Amino acid sequence: MSHTGLTEADIPADLFARYNPGGFFCELTHPRPDDGDVPALLRRRLSHIGLEALRSRAEAAETELIDLGITFTVYSESTAIDRILPFDCIPRILTPSEWKHIEAGAIQRVAAINAFLGDIYGDAKIVKDGVVPGDLVFQNPCFRPEMIGFPIRHGSYVNVCGIDIVRDEAGTFRILEDNARTPSGVSYVVENRHLMLRAFPDLAAGMRLRPVDDYGYRLRAALEEMAPVPDPEARAVLLSPGIYNSAYFEHVFLAREMGIPLVQGSDLHVENARVYMRTTAGPRPVHAIYRRLNDDFLDPTVFRPDSMLGVPGLIDAWRAGNVAIANAVGTGVADDKAIYAYMPRVIRYYLGEDPILPNVETNICREKEALAYTLDHLDKLVVKPVGESGGYGITVGPRASRAELEAARAALLADPANWISQGMIPLSVGPTLTDDGIAPRHVDLRPFVVTGRDSWVLPGGLTRVALRRDSLIVNSSQGGGSKDTWVLADQPGRALAN
Incomplete structure (x- = not known):
């Protein structure tokens, strides 16, 4: 027995003793000057819990996801309708300086995207000046001629943007992809935090983390800023394709978080270029719509005439200035992977700035x-x-x-x-609980930018993890999972309380 009174059996095994990132940048073990000793404390706490207890609690957490109905649908698999997004219990940590850099780069990116969309649906100066080839814009299947000259309040075509970011072997954050149509996954950001606090309170205890709970409030505020009536009078709804959509859980979640009705196309109708919601108390006006269905299905009088999911006359009501729709129609041009390659030039053209977050070449x-x-x-x-x-x-x-x-x-x-x-970017890795213990798995990050008059970035975003060994594909439909993303609060002194 040692002089501390502890036997060797009382000292927890170091779960990271054999952990080897394999030359990749590790999101937990790589030293960073403003990490507040949080990574070291987290490693100690994980080791104190022990491998078997971690596995048991992780299994219970996934069971809770099923019980709560936190699922998505994979249409390509005839035998699998609903799946949970696997949750890894070892969080990804971002320091205050890292987050400030990501936040500034994401806001810059969205500002350039909105300027680009306003231009191509206006005078198209960027095409006339030879910065972006015209056929990439006007022959793009997501380009909507109906949007030419269309008035968009605050110039905010993209009210919700998910920006996929990776980190290379040198620790440089790079933008891999823009999602400017109907980006999904934000519900997992919030639910992962709730799940972490419920299932692993001893890991998060005392940590000074940026909160993620006000996303619904922020999104509703942005919708109200886009609405054609004063904010307190604006009535917003979330328009969903219905229960068979792969992200239906998220639609329910967001409507609840925002405190607005969840509706389908059949719940709305247009009269005299104004949108109304059918209720048991009679029709109620709608001033802002957060839509989670694709352009083609939004209004059968303008796009696909066979659509049963949209609202006839909706685009005319929007054009008349009587309702706001987020995101705007036609935003898919901006997140096209060919346009992506021109985004550094787009940023310089509209903002006169170098990109804060570089592209992947x-x-x-x-x-x-x-x-x-x-x-x-x-x-x-x-x-x-x-x-x-x-x-x-x-x-x-x-x-x-x-x-x-x-x-x-x-x-x-x-x-x-x-x-x-x-x-091929050697994506950074994060320690992940696997059948073989704690092992490195590749990760990316999807911050969510909410824009009305101004832009706000949800602290952290969705960290996706490629659960298969050596895989670089983090997408949920391809076997990926997710982690809670801890953005450390920028406070003087230590960033945690023991």
Whole structure:
């Protein structure tokens, strides 16, 4: 027995004794000057709990997700309708300086996106000045001619934007993708925090963390700022395609968090270019709509005439200035993967600033030289279709089979304009609870930017984790999970209380 009175059996095993990030930047173990000793304390607390107890509590937490109905739908799998998004109990930590950098870069990005959309649906000066090719804009399937000259309050076409950010081996944050249409996943940011506090209170105890609970309030405030009537009088609703949508849980969650009705197209009607909600007490006017269905289905009198999900006459009511719709129609042009490659130029053109968060270097295969380079280096590049999301259609060259590379080559030659390629970024890793203990798994980050008159960024965002060993695909539909994202509060002295 030692002089402390503890036996060797009383001292918890260090769960990180064999942890090896393998040369990747680690989001927990890499030293950062303003981390407030939080990572070291978190490692000690995890070791004190022990591996078996962590696994038991993690299983109970996933059972709770099922009981709460926190699920998403994978349509591509006939045998799997609803799934939970697997939750990893080891949080990802962002220091105050890291968060300030991400926050500033995200706000800058959204400002440039909104300026770009206002321009291409106006005078299209950026095209006339040769900064962005016209065919990438006007032949883009997401470009909506109906939006030309359309008045958008505050110039805020994108009221909710999810920006996918990765960190490379040098620790540099880079933007991988913009999501300017109907970005999903914010419900998991809030629920992951709630789940962490319920299932692992001893990990979070005393930590000074930036809160995530006011997202609903912020989004509702932005909607009211967009509405054509004074804020206190604005009545907002969340328009959902219904229970069969993959993100329906999130629609229910957000409507509750915002304190607004959750409606489907059949619950609304337009009369004299004004939108009304059907209620048991009679029709009630609607001034702002947070829509979670795609452009094509929004109004059958303007877009798909066979849509049963939208509201006939909705676009006319919007054009008349009697309702606001968030996000605006036609925002998909801005998050197209081909336009993505031009975003550094777009930022400089509209804002006169260098990008705070750089892009991943991108080759646009519609361009002859870029196509030739991609074909010559196919086994070293990641090839992506410009119009897909969710991780579908991607070929990771260094990890692809010969047959997969040949299939990618054929697709590139058949339709070069549909593809981009990027160098394979060695994504940062975070310690993750696996069957083999605590092991590194690749992660990304999706901060959510809410914009009305001004922009606000939800502290932290969604950290997605590739649960499969060596996988770089973090998308939930491709086997990814998520972590709670801890943004440390910027306070003098220690960033935690023991």
